[in-house]
Each structure stands twice: as C-alpha cells, then as structure tokens.
Amino acid sequence: MSHFKLNKIFDLQSLMVIHGRRQRIIMLCLAISFSLSAWLTTKGMFDKAIEAGVANMEGMITAAMSAAVAATALGCATILLMGVAAETFRSQRFAVALLAVTLIPFTAGISTYNAILGNAGPASLVYDMRDKAEEYSVYYHSVAADATGAQTAKSALEPLEASICALADGEDNGGAITGSGGKGAVYAAYLSGCTSIRKILETLSETVIRTSERQITASDILATLQDIPADTSLSVFERQTDFRAETAELQNLIKENSAENVANRLTAQLDILKASVATLDVKNGSFGQKQSGAIQSLKAALGLASDTIDNLTNSSAVMVLRAPGKLLEMGEAVAAHWKRNIPQILLAILIDGLALWFAGLLMLSRSIIEKGSS
Numbered sequence: 001m002s003h004f005k006l007n008k009i010f011d012l013q014s015l016m017v018i019h020g021r022r023q024r025i026i027m028l029c030l031a032i033s034f035s036l037s038a039w040l041t042t043k044g045m046f047d048k049a050i051e052a053g054v055a056n057m058e059g060m061i062t063a064a065m066s067a068a069v070a071a072t073a074l075g076c077a078t079i080l081l082m083g084v085a086a087e088t089f090r091s092q093r094f095a096v097a098l099l100a101v102t103l104i105p106f107t108a109g110i111s112t113y114n115a116i117l118g119n120a121g122p123a124s125l126v127y128d129m130r131d132k133a134e135e136y137s138v139y140y141h142s143v144a145a146d147a148t149g150a151q152t153a154k155s156a157l158e159p160l161e162a163s164i165c166a167l168a169d170g171e172d173n174g175g176a177i178t179g180s181g182g183k184g185a186v187y188a189a190y191l192s193g194c195t196s197i198r199k200i201l202e203t204l205s206e207t208v209i210r211t212s213e214r215q216i217t218a219s220d221i222l223a224t225l226q227d228i229p230a231d232t233s234l235s236v237f238e239r240q241t242d243f244r245a246e247t248a249e250l251q252n253l254i255k256e257n258s259a260e261n262v263a264n265r266l267t268a269q270l271d272i273l274k275a276s277v278a279t280l281d282v283k284n285g286s287f288g289q290k291q292s293g294a295i296q297s298l299k300a301a302l303g304l305a306s307d308t309i310d311n312l313t314n315s316s317a318v319m320v321l322r323a324p325g326k327l328l329e330m331g332e333a334v335a336a337h338w339k340r341n342i343p344q345i346l347l348a349i350l351i352d353g354l355a356l357w358f359a360g361l362l363m364l365s366r367s368i369i370e371k372g373s374s
Helices: 003-052 057-087 090-143 145-174 185-230 236-260 262-278 285-319 330-336 338-373
Strands: none
Touching (some): 003 338, 057 090, 090 185, 090 236, 185 236, 185 262, 185 285, 330 338
C-alpha cells in the first residue's frame, strides 16, 4: 500500500473520530437543552391552567402529563433524527430534511409556544399591571375633574354671594342700591339671587366634602395598584386577582363622581335664576332707571357666575380620557410587551430551534468525510 493511501486512510479515520466527537457533544448539548425545554414547557402549561381557572388536581396532572409526553416524544424524535443525520449520505439528506420540517409545527406549536409563556409570560403580566396602574391614575384624575372642580367653583362664587347678599341687606335697610329702602322689586331680585347662590354654595360644599372623601380613598387605591405588581410574596395570578378587585372599587368611585354631575346641575340652577331676574317689572322715571341699572348689574354678576360654571364644564369635557382596558391574558401580554422580553423569547426559540441547526451541522460534518473518502 502506497504512502499516499496510508495518509488518506489516516486522514479519513481522523475525520470520523472528529465526527463522532461532534456527535457526542451535540447529544450532550441536546440533553441539556431538552431539560430546560421540558421545564419551560411544563411551566407554561401550568401557568395556562392556572390562568384558565382549571388548576385543580385533575387539571394540573393533565398539564404535567401533557408536558411530559410532549417533551419525551419531541425529544426522542429529535435525538433519533440527530443519529440519522450523523450517518446519512448525500442522496438521503433531502429525506432527513423533510423529516425535520415535519417536526417544526409540533415543536413550535407545543414546546416553543409554552416555553415562551413559561419564560416570558409572568414578567409580561407584571409589565401589563404596571402600565395599567399608570393608566388608571391618569384616567381617574380626568374623570374626577368635574367633581374636583366644585372647589374651584365654590371659591369663585363665595365673593359673589357675599356681595349680592350684602347689597340685598343694604337695599332693605337703607336703599343702598336705589336710594329708597324697603322690600321692593330690586330688593326681591337681590334677595332671590342671594338665596339661590347660597343654595348653590351649599350644594358645592356638600360635593366638596364627598369628593374629598372619595379622593382619599382613590389615592389609597391608586397607591395599592402601584404596589401590587411588585409584591413577590404573591404569584402573578394572585396579584392579578387583587389588581382587579382594586380597579373594581376604583370604578365604583368613578361612577359616584359621575353621578355628581356638578357642572350641568349648577348651570341649570343659574339659568333658572337669570330667567327669574329677567321677568322682573321695574318702574318708570329716574327711580325706574335706578331699578333697571340695579337689575342689569345683578344680571351681569349672575352672568359672571354662569361663565365660571361654563368654564368648569368645558375643562372637564376636554380632560376626560378613555378607560383603561382589562388586564391582558398571558399570550396577549407576551405579544404586547415582546420588546421587554427579547432575551427570554429568544432563549425559548433557541433551545428548540438549535436541534435543526445541529442536524445541519452533522450532515455537513458527514459530507466532509464523504469528500475525504472520494
């Protein structure tokens, strides 16, 4: 046997040794990756069972058995495929590739999907709760603008009430407005205005008290919503349950605030008051001019009060925002927050997709041996 042939045989044997070593390393890597894949798949199925509300003994046993069977079946199929890929010849590689393709839908739909949920699902649910907590804070303050604006309206109307009531007393006692004291038309108009605005202020005061109490409760709820996602003493699903309970209570407060309907109620009261002033009869002559001027002044003052309420109405209408949506389900949360979970998602894909890469590597390694033997 020539020296050249001996060298070729020696090189071929070396290639086969290297090929065998690669195969053993790949099998070890696959065993490790399948262990992680099986755990994540099981965790994903457990989490879905808990989220769906079927986390009883039967449901959890079913999830565990499903995960075990899926992991075993897919793992054995992949390992056997690796063995074939390591020994296949060039003419058989298309069949091996076809076998690998037939595994992809089952691997992706069962193992990879549940692995992504198990690895990125809980974190995504926490991200969703954090975002919803911020949205509820902004939303509550927008829908509460009408009720909280009662304090602003009250502060604006108090000087007007003091002025009109003082003029009514002055007109009655000494004719402070017309120069002729007594309970005439001007006095009646100013007294009516004084009484009406005083009732409005009483309404506002009651609203301010109720709103302040609700504001304290809402602040506590909003603070709790901020804290719930970070409470690691509870599972993510228990945190979701607490979060929903708190948001339901917050929605009740929002309904109570909406029932106040402060701006519209006050506008209606002022419209009735202005209409009553406009129907008053006044005398002719210089005294009548004084009466008319006094009535016009009263109507202007009431117009100022009406503008204040209108501003409250307009500002409330502009600030109201859309209510936050419900908490997302796990799959939806992963899709919504995928940018925050890129490493976790890629890891889940890698541990299942690596088998196909290894299969290609073994076929390439085998082709090197074939070339060396030709």
